[in-house]
Amino acid sequence: MKYLTQNEAGAQSDEKRTTYGFWVVLTGLMIVLISFLATIMKWTTAADVSTVLASITSVVGTLVGTFFGVQVGSTGKEKSDVARNNAEVKLRQVSALASQFAQNDQQRNQVHALLAP
Secondary structure, three states, X not given: XXXXXXXXXXXXXXXXXXXXXXXXXXXXXXXXXXXXXXXXXXXXXXXXXXXXXXXXXHHHHHHHHHHHHHHHHHHHHHHHHHHHHHHHHHHHHHHHXXXXXXXXXXXXXXXXXXXXX
């Protein structure tokens, strides 16, 4: 196992997130624009148009916000996974050193036992 940097672990996923984020925002804007155009064709009063658009924009805003919230959460998970992996590597290294020290202590005790009068 080797240490991972944040750049190695998340470079590809950041690129995907950016691409998907762009398309989510673009799709949301297109939905709102199409809804606006369809709404002003059907209703003429501002109250009717704003009522219809309010319901549509709230749903689109909620979905886009949820998407980005999930993305932020997954970024945090990736960072914690990298930190966990690095901690595991360190723990294995310390464990191997501790095992070597224990073997050296046993050998030293055996030598002392042989040399003792």
